[in-house]
Amino acid sequence: MNKIKYIIPIILALYFVFPLYIIVLIAFSPAKYTIETLYQPLIFKGFTLNNLIFAFTQYDFIGPFFKSLAVATLVGVLAVIIGIPAGYGLSRLPDRVAYPALVLLLITNMVPGLIVAIPISAEFIRLGLFDSIPGLAFVQELITLPLATFILRGTFSAVPREVEYQAKIDGASSLKYFMDILIPVASAGIAAAFLISWMFSWDEFTYAIILSPIHPTLPIEIYVNITRGNLLAAVAFALVFTLPVIVLTLFLQKYLRGEYLTGGVKA
Amino acid sequence: MIQLDDITKRYGSKVILNGVTEKIETGEFFVILGPSGAGKSTLLKVFAGIEKLDKGKIIVDGKDITNLPPEKRNVAMVFQNYALYPNMSVYDNIAFPLKVRRLSKNKIDEKVRNVAKLLGISDILNMNVTKISGGQQQRVAIARAIVREPSFYLLDEPLSNLDARVRFVARGELKRIQKELNGTFIYVTHDQKEAMSLADRVAVLHNGNFEQVGKPMDLYEFPKTRWIGEFIGDFPMNFLPGKELGLEEGIEIGFRPEWIKEGGELKGTVESVEVLGENVYAFCTVKDYRITILVRKTVDVGDEITFGVTKFRKFRDGKLLE
Numbered sequence: 001m002n003k004i005k006y007i008i009p010i011i012l013a014l015y016f017v018f019p020l021y022i023i024v025l026i027a028f029s030p031a032k033y034t035i036e037t038l039y040q041p042l043i044f045k046g047f048t049l050n051n052l053i054f055a056f057t058q059y060d061f062i063g064p065f066f067k068s069l070a071v072a073t074l075v076g077v078l079a080v081i082i083g084i085p086a087g088y089g090l091s092r093l094p095d096r097v098a099y100p101a102l103v104l105l106l107i108t109n110m111v112p113g114l115i116v117a118i119p120i121s122a123e124f125i126r127l128g129l130f131d132s133i134p135g136l137a138f139v140q141e142l143i144t145l146p147l148a149t150f151i152l153r154g155t156f157s158a159v160p161r162e163v164e165y166q167a168k169i170d171g172a173s174s175l176k177y178f179m180d181i182l183i184p185v186a187s188a189g190i191a192a193a194f195l196i197s198w199m200f201s202w203d204e205f206t207y208a209i210i211l212s213p214i215h216p217t218l219p220i221e222i223y224v225n226i227t228r229g230n231l232l233a234a235v236a237f238a239l240v241f242t243l244p245v246i247v248l249t250l251f252l253q254k255y256l257r258g259e260y261l262t263g264g265v266k267a
Numbered sequence: 268m269i270q271l272d273d274i275t276k277r278y279g280s281k282v283i284l285n286g287v288t289e290k291i292e293t294g295e296f297f298v299i300l301g302p303s304g305a306g307k308s309t310l311l312k313v314f315a316g317i318e319k320l321d322k323g324k325i326i327v328d329g330k331d332i333t334n335l336p337p338e339k340r341n342v343a344m345v346f347q348n349y350a351l352y353p354n355m356s357v358y359d360n361i362a363f364p365l366k367v368r369r370l371s372k373n374k375i376d377e378k379v380r381n382v383a384k385l386l387g388i389s390d391i392l393n394m395n396v397t398k399i400s401g402g403q404q405q406r407v408a409i410a411r412a413i414v415r416e417p418s419f420y421l422l423d424e425p426l427s428n429l430d431a432r433v434r435f436v437a438r439g440e441l442k443r444i445q446k447e448l449n450g451t452f453i454y455v456t457h458d459q460k461e462a463m464s465l466a467d468r469v470a471v472l473h474n475g476n477f478e479q480v481g482k483p484m485d486l487y488e489f490p491k492t493r494w495i496g497e498f499i500g501d502f503p504m505n506f507l508p509g510k511e512l513g514l515e516e517g518i519e520i521g522f523r524p525e526w527i528k529e530g531g532e533l534k535g536t537v538e539s540v541e542v543l544g545e546n547v548y549a550f551c552t553v554k555d556y557r558i559t560i561l562v563r564k565t566v567d568v569g570d571e572i573t574f575g576v577t578k579f580r581k582f583r584d585g586k587l588l589e
Contacts, residue, residue, distance in 0.1 A: 162350035165317050168337040169344045170364040170411070180363075184354040 026235045055236035064221040072201040074137040079148035079197035087152025105146035113206035131214045139207045144197035155189025275322035285475030298454045300462040301472035307455040343412035344421040349404045351396040358392040361410045382410045402433045419451040493585040496521050502559045522579040525561040531575020
């Protein structure tokens with residue numbers, strides 16, 4: 001039994017890491033060992049940086065990268081800025097009111113993206129938001145804001161009501177209570193809400209391809225390159241594409257334990 | 268002096284506080300005692316300004332504070348779960364009410380250190396409040412309450428989360444601090460032992476009103492109603508129809524377990540026994556009534572005991588006579 005306990009997670013981990021390994025393999029191997037052979041080896045036979053140099057010099061990579069970065073960051077920031085008051089409000093309502101409100105919020109997540117994206121794109125052209133950074137961020141917010149609100153509500157609910165009363169009795173205004181106590185106490189949940197929103201936007205595809213086709217985000221750029229047969233460029237971009245996610249996850253991993261849904265606050 | 272005038276609070280159609288009227292003197296240790304759900308915490312929240320009143324007035328030293336928000340009332344409070352700010356150190360927790368009032372850094376430092384010394388928490392000032400023991404958390408909460416000079420203090424069962432031994436020590440300390448500060452303490456508890464040992468006066472909250480307000484011993488000796496007699500004391504007061512002792516119809520007698528002598532006109536069968544140190548309490552049935560008495564010898568379940576009542580109070584319709 002004890003061994004199975006280890007074997008199953010290891011198999012699962014390998015299963016998830018394998019595609020990443022293939023990307024690294026193709027990115028750093030000379031093309032003759034990978035996409036140009038019929039039977040591709042699963043181990044490194046040579047090492048080269050030429051693929052990356054080629055990809056980054058021949059294709060416009062910087063544009064999509066920064067577009068993705070800007071959109072994702074805007075989505076994360078907006079989700080936190082709007083999600084904090086929304087989550088706080090819901091955390092202070094009785095459950096029988098708060099739960100239906102949350103379910104209502106999450107309904108947008110049940111509607112297929114395409115159905116939302118097409119009418120919105122028509123409206124956005126009229127509003128001048130089509131193909132813009134804020135435009136795409138606003139639409140992605142449809143998915144991430146309910147999630148962020150849900151997470152933040154859980155976080156705030158875990159802060160005892162008495163702490164707020166105490167702050168008031170101690171003479172603090174509502175703003176002071178928010179800034180000095182509630183936000184710092186809820187920092188784990190806020191980080192989780194930001195991260196989840198950021199990562200969702202970072203590899204979001206449906207809205208991005210419909211609402212921002214002229215100046216695409218990185219996932220769209222990778223997709224376009226794959227469909228055109230520029231596999232080496234696609235692989236190089238994919239590699240760079242995953243790096244920020246890994247860095248951000250490592251950086252914020254102490255906040256990413258299951259408990260963020262219930263708050264992770266110990267009072 | 269705090270005057271409560273016809274304090275009324277409803278939740279929907281449920282009346283929680285039904286016209287509470289009382290005067291609390293400055294420097295008094297005033298304990299509000301009641302079973303859970305009696306509205307004690309609601310009353311305290313009304314004092315603090317967290318709950319709005321439906322009717323009535325609170326006047327502190329001649330000033331009407333009924334409609335002031337909590338941050339303008341200058342009261343201090345200690346919650347049952349202490350409500351410490353989990354993101355701050357012990358020092359910052361105690362300093363918070365002073366920082367909000369924009370005191371100078373030096374003044375804050377001086378006050379915090381003085382209070383910490385008073386409560387014996389000087390050595391943990393830099394620790395995070397989530398990393399200290401329950402007893403220490405309780406001291407920090409009290410320190411935060413007394414660091415400024417509020418017009419009165421509200422304490423919501425602050426000792427109930429401590430284990431028995433620590434609670435005993437903390438009780439004595441709380442009384443000492445109150446005397447030292449000469450502060451007006453309003454203390455809520457469901458533990459009548461705690462109420463008896465701390466209070467200058469105890470108010471028993473029942474059915475949304477103070478059923479009796481008085482010195483602890485008076486509550487024990489002269490419970491105004493049958494309900495209070497049963498609620499106050501380690502064991503409820505015993506009640507028997509007056510005719511058992513040859514009194515007129517319609518009168519009930521109430522007596523404490525220790526107000527008896529062995530051998531007498533009443534006869535009971537022992538149902539169970541509780542030994543508390545040297546004292547043995549026997550739970551008996553006399554006719555169809557359940558009676559608890561204090562006996563000096565060991566008794567067994569099933570024994571027959573005869574006893575006489577040496578002291579009793581008369582009640583009619585559940586209310587104390589005379």
